[in-house]
Amino acid sequence: MATSHAAPLRTSDQAVWNRVLMLHAHVERELTHALQRQHGIGLSEYRSLEHLHHSDKSELRMQDLADKVGLGQSSVTRLVGRLETAGFAYKDLCPSDKRGVYAVITDEGRKRYQAARATYMEVLSSTLNTFTGDPQLGPTVQALRAAQG
Template identity: 65%
Template sequence: MSDAKYSSLASSDQVVWGRVLALHAYVERRLSQTLQRRHGIGLSEYRALEDLSRTVDGELRMQELADRIGLSQSSVSRLVGRLSAAGYALKDLCPADKRGVYAVITEDGRERFAEARATYAEVLSSALNTAGADPLLASTVQSLRTSA
């Protein structure tokens, strides 16, 4: 591949990626602000509760939860600490391996997630609609929605 062709592909990829990042930042900001204001939880807390609520037994190893929501293990440990202080989750030791620590959703956590889920869906849709009206982001939003 020629340098000129590679350079134009890289530039095109960078433009597209820049639009994805701009869309992501806009949507995440709207979700985060609204979840905090209406439900008293941040976006990471919401995602942790969502992942925990989707498991059969309501628990995940801390490392698995960290991987799912894109945080380091120390960050997810602090996050679960905040959820625990609010009564939405707790930490539990693995009975077979005392080094294994699990995050476990509580009944209050399930209720908080259920309350916040409708807000999340509403704000996500609204944010994508607003971004879809922006000429720079319209094609990115359309691509996301048609690939689903």
């Protein structure tokens, strides 16, 4: 029986990946605190509202939303339940497939997203700027910004 072993990560790849993860953790923490403090929503709620806001019909299948936000099916169901309780979204059945459930953004959800978007963008830029001078994370920030094209 043949076994397949993945090639070990090159030390430099692992070091780069660790820096990306460290930067990600710092940025996510700052975004989470700011959104919760200023707008009463979590980062996953914000990202869900963002995806719903930018979707063609202001709605997404629950599985598509789960994929976009990076959550499992049960987690996105709980998340949409929280959005529904807050009045920011609601669940709707697909008319052609009664098994298909959609999350739909409400006008109140659009308002909360628009208000939170400025905070998100400001905190994101500010946090990245904070790390540009860091000897360990600065090159990672610069590389990410350069990749924007």
